[in-house]
Amino acid sequence: MSRRKFLHLIAGLLASTSVTPLSAASAKRIVVVGAGIAGLTAAQTLRQQGHSVTVVEARDRLGGRLWTSKRWQHMPVDLGATWIHGATDNPLSALADRIGAKRLITRYANTTTYNTAGKPLNNAEIRQLEQWQARIDKALEAAQTADTDQSVQAAVEKALGWNSLKASERQLVHFILNSTLEQEYAGGIHELSAHWHDAAAAFKGDDALFPDGYQVIVDHLAKGLDVRLQHVVQQVTWSDKQVTVQTDRGAFQADHAIITLPLGVLQSEQVTFSPPLPARKQQAIATLGMGTLNKCYLQFPTVFWPDDQDWLEYIPSEAGAWTEWVSLTRVADWPVLLGFNAAERGKRIEQWTDQQVVSDAMQTLRKLFGANIPDPVDYQLTRWNADPYARGAYSFNSVGSTPAMRDHLAESLGNMVLFAGEATERKHFSSVHGAYLSGLRAAQQILE
Numbered sequence: 001m002s003r004r005k006f007l008h009l010i011a012g013l014l015a016s017t018s019v020t021p022l023s024a025a026s027a028k029r030i031v032v033v034g035a036g037i038a039g040l041t042a043a044q045t046l047r048q049q050g051h052s053v054t055v056v057e058a059r060d061r062l063g064g065r066l067w068t069s070k071r072w073q074h075m076p077v078d079l080g081a082t083w084i085h086g087a088t089d090n091p092l093s094a095l096a097d098r099i100g101a102k103r104l105i106t107r108y109a110n111t112t113t114y115n116t117a118g119k120p121l122n123n124a125e126i127r128q129l130e131q132w133q134a135r136i137d138k139a140l141e142a143a144q145t146a147d148t149d150q151s152v153q154a155a156v157e158k159a160l161g162w163n164s165l166k167a168s169e170r171q172l173v174h175f176i177l178n179s180t181l182e183q184e185y186a187g188g189i190h191e192l193s194a195h196w197h198d199a200a201a202a203f204k205g206d207d208a209l210f211p212d213g214y215q216v217i218v219d220h221l222a223k224g225l226d227v228r229l230q231h232v233v234q235q236v237t238w239s240d241k242q243v244t245v246q247t248d249r250g251a252f253q254a255d256h257a258i259i260t261l262p263l264g265v266l267q268s269e270q271v272t273f274s275p276p277l278p279a280r281k282q283q284a285i286a287t288l289g290m291g292t293l294n295k296c297y298l299q300f301p302t303v304f305w306p307d308d309q310d311w312l313e314y315i316p317s318e319a320g321a322w323t324e325w326v327s328l329t330r331v332a333d334w335p336v337l338l339g340f341n342a343a344e345r346g347k348r349i350e351q352w353t354d355q356q357v358v359s360d361a362m363q364t365l366r367k368l369f370g371a372n373i374p375d376p377v378d379y380q381l382t383r384w385n386a387d388p389y390a391r392g393a394y395s396f397n398s399v400g401s402t403p404a405m406r407d408h409l410a411e412s413l414g415n416m417v418l419f420a421g422e423a424t425e426r427k428h429f430s431s432v433h434g435a436y437l438s439g440l441r442a443a444q445q446i447l448e
Contacts, residue, residue: 027051027070030446031245031252033233033271034260036064037432038166038420040221041439042258047225049447054254056247058389062222065262065390066432068213069380075334076213077297079089079382080393081432086203092217092433093208101216103208104331106274109254116171118314118367123350132172133180135160143194151399152181152197153189174319178342183324185430187396188343195395201427201436211332214432232262237274238416252425256416258442260435263409263423264290264391278413284405289398290432292346296339296361298376303335304369312337312366322364337365346393350383357381394430395423418442 028051032043035057043053061067067080084092084103096103113129115123121129139159143150156162160173177189185197210216231247236257238244243257261271266285276282305312305327312325320342328334339361341349349357358379367372384393397403403426408422420438428434 032256033259038435038439039260042443045443055227058232063218066214068215083207087208088205090203106310113313127359149195152192153193175315178320182343186293188437260421263395284408287401289396290392293393294346297380
């Protein structure tokens, strides 16, 4: 897509949701599979150009992996994506500006890190952590120039002489790898590609969240669209003349279809394609990774943690256990903490009961802030890996994958069936803005 056309499409989404009429002969019938941000963006763009667009969505709600819960009065929380990452020049910032969506800035500079004993790191411990970070960075830089790909874990353990490390040193290494890589990319260090794990581009600036939730973006993009909720897609059949999308509640015929299914759903093969997908698209689906990042929101009667900090980090004895917390106190004045579990631990705790997850989280918080802190008055949890319409949080570059595989995943089938979603973005995978840009790209392919 040329920069001029790209800017024209964004301008259309920003300006209004008005429709440019087309003649009956010019208007195309288009089915969009999935009402996440990629699908809604593509559908709204095509609708504004006068085409007849139907969106089919398996869930009983809009948004896909954007999911704002309004269970807590005056405190809507995002159970899916939360932030605009790199708010400067991010296309989502421009969209939020246009619709007057309020945003709050969280800053990594407002971070306190606690040691395994639950005490804030002293200067000597901070220096030690920085030294280990430098050694890990050096190991991964060397691995990225190696002829053969390997996992992040294999590269780091070999470079650091893992078997000779003390238990306390291993804890620091695990903390760094979990907090900087597993929490960021949602894949386990044994899965992340040493060559390509950090291949995503980034916008500049701090991260911004919506005090009213990402739902404000979803609602704007969905205005005027024909969305069929609770329609589970089973098969997509295509030829050079027509596409048929078969759901559990009937079939939809169209001139084009845009598939925005998450990578995890494509990997599950719960939706079939006829004719089958090309071999290199199938290889991309099989090789790219689908990661897990689960959230645990805890609402308390009072604030007992530092109210001037946005991030609270903990170096646990168990790798990956509640290493990252976000406080919503400074930015939103809410008595709420948000804890994360990523990758393998994120998957494992999905098997626990809600009470077990909350109890486990509270053990960590009591280690940091004392045995007498209050119990939460309520909680909200996610289980994205078990979600049949997501099967994970977002994609990552796994061992053996290459950035070109994302291009293969994005390739259209004879310009009849197009693909969008964060996993199809070579430069902006695993992000909301990546999904948004992919929706614009797919719409433009039909408009050209």
